Amino acid sequence: MIFDKSIKAFHEAQKHIPGGVNSPVRSFGSVGGNPPFIAKASGSKITDIDGNEYIDYVGSWGPMILGHAHPDVVKAIQETAALGASFGAPTELETEIAVLIKKLVPSIDMVRMVNSGTEATMSALRLARGYTGRNLVIKFEGCYHGHNDSFLIQAGSGALTFGTPNTPGVTPGTAHDTLIAQYNDLPSVERLFEDHKNEIAAVILEPITGNMGVIIPDQIFINGLRKLCDENKTVLIFDEVMTGFRIKKGCAQELLGITPDLTTFGKIIGGGLPVGAYGGKQEIMDMLAPKGPVYQAGTLSGNPLAMAAGITTLRLLDKTPDFYDNLENTSASLEEGLQNNMKELGFDGVINRVGSMFTLFFTKENSVKSFADVKKCDTTRFANYFKMSLQNGIYLAPSQYEAGFISAAHTKEDIQKTVEASYMAMKKLKE
Numbered sequence: 376m377i378f379d380k381s382i383k384a385f386h387e388a389q390k391h392i393p394g395g396v397n398s399p400v401r402s403f404g405s406v407g408g409n410p411p412f413i414a415k416a417s418g419s420k421i422t423d424i425d426g427n428e429y430i431d432y433v434g435s436w437g438p439m440i441l442g443h444a445h446p447d448v449v450k451a452i453q454e455t456a457a458l459g460a461s462f463g464a465p466t467e468l469e470t471e472i473a474v475l476i477k478k479l480v481p482s483i484d485m486v487r488m489v490n491s492g493t494e495a496t497m498s499a500l501r502l503a504r505g506y507t508g509r510n511l512v513i514k515f516e517g518c519y520h521g522h523n524d525s526f527l528i529q530a531g532s533g534a535l536t537f538g539t540p541n542t543p544g545v546t547p548g549t550a551h552d553t554l555i556a557q558y559n560d561l562p563s564v565e566r567l568f569e570d571h572k573n574e575i576a577a578v579i580l581e582p583i584t585g586n587m588g589v590i591i592p593d594q595i596f597i598n599g600l601r602k603l604c605d606e607n608k609t610v611l612i613f614d615e616v617m618t619g620f621r622i623k624k625g626c627a628q629e630l631l632g633i634t635p636d637l638t639t640f641g642k643i644i645g646g647g648l649p650v651g652a653y654g655g656k657q658e659i660m661d662m663l664a665p666k667g668p669v670y671q672a673g674t675l676s677g678n679p680l681a682m683a684a685g686i687t688t689l690r691l692l693d694k695t696p697d698f699y700d701n702l703e704n705t706s707a708s709l710e711e712g713l714q715n716n717m718k719e720l721g722f723d724g725v726i727n728r729v730g731s732m733f734t735l736f737f738t739k740e741n742s743v744k745s746f747a748d749v750k751k752c753d754t755t756r757f758a759n760y761f762k763m764s765l766q767n768g769i770y771l772a773p774s775q776y777e778a779g780f781i782s783a784a785h786t787k788e789d790i791q792k793t794v795e796a797s798y799m800a801m802k803k804l805k806e
């Protein structure tokens with residue numbers, strides 16, 4: 376593959392944009408090489424400005440569950456744009472998406488739209504603090520909830536990839552209000568509740584993680600969190616920015632059988648346009664301005680273009696027969712192919728997958744269930760696998776600490792080609 380145009384474009388971008396990118400994970404910093412600059416995408420494929428085509432497992436980091444440029448979504452955006460991009464006044468589209476989200480996720484009595492996942496988690500935490508009159512929040516090592524100060528403590532995703540899980544710029548006061556527990560380790564949470572009686576406003580977590588790679592919670596852990604929050608009158612926040620409408624029609628909470636007090640959304644509910652939302656129990660949501668005293672606002676919140684793309688996407692997920700079963704079948708066949716490759720080659724690795732989210736961990740361990748397990752992965756081996764995959768036309772997330780995403784547009788041929796490319800890469804790494 377030739378990357379001449381992308382190399383030139385990256386060089387130019389670095390003169391004007393810090394690191395040449397508008398979000399660190401895009402820079403390929405931890406895997407090396409030059410990120411392809413993307414010209415266009417359709418279905419399961421993206422094409423760079425040199426004309427190289429890839430089977431895409433990043434899917435804009437999760438939103439593109441229907442595949443890229445789905446004709447219905449494109450049409451909805453075009454038609455809505457023709458009526459005006461934004462008014463700073465209410466529209467019926469905002470109520471329409473709220474009704475849809477409520478229908479699909481029974482824990483949501485009320486929902487407020489914002490512009491990103493970061494805004495959603497930041498606002499949900501403020502609301503939980505306002506509701507409980509407490510300051511502290513428990514988050515889990517390796518979970519990522521966007522780039523708000525309170526959550527950039529032992530954070531996953533790009534913060535972990537670039538070695539800044541505790542970034543400079545977060546004040547000691549803010550860091551002091553964030554307590555850290557270990558994922559899948561209930562006693563680590565119990566200890567914090569014992570040490571901080573009546574002080575903890577919220578527990579926030581990715582109910583199935585993606586930002587340290589995919590980790591599935593033990594049922595005993597997730598049930599225990601619900602119980603601890605009930606006993607201590609603490610708000611349980613499920614951050615479903617990534618898992619929302621990805622894992623199931625009713626999100627990860629449906630799969631796990633747990634009702635959180637608040638849920639945050641993003642990604643899929645905007646159909647690829649900038650969006651976020653948070654919602655939950657009536658009694659808590661009633662605390663929000665203008666009804667209640669907790670302030671939160673946004674010039675472009677509920678933007679018509681994002682609403683139109685989101686509504687169209689959610690409707691398709693809701694109405695397409697067997698949507699999630701088909702996605703599961705495609706995803707299971709990818710997992711099976713990769714597992715067979717590893718078995719045949721005697722290749723060390725663990726695949727964690729839930730529905731269309733997956734991570735291949737480059738580890739000698741038998742399972743990956745915690746942040747400590749994730750940290751044992753061989754990131755150099757991952758980087759080499761990543762580079763070979765890219766050369767073979769497979770576009771993976773450029774970090775071991777991320778999830779891969781499969782869309783409804785991925786075909787049997789895509790999966791077959793991916794499994795073959797993976798076999799070649801694994802074989803080379805064994806030599």
Ligand SMILES: Cc1ncc(COP(=O)(O)O)c(C=O)c1O
Binds near residue numbers: 491522
């Ligand atoms: C679980 C989770 N929460 C929050 C965020 C922040 O969302 P955004 O990047 O839209 O601000 C992300 C992704 O970045 C995420 O995966």
Ligand SMILES: N[C@H](C=O)CCC(=O)O
Binds near residue numbers: 398399532586
């Ligand atoms: N893991 C992050 C979101 O889910 C990656 C997106 C980003 O930081 O740009």
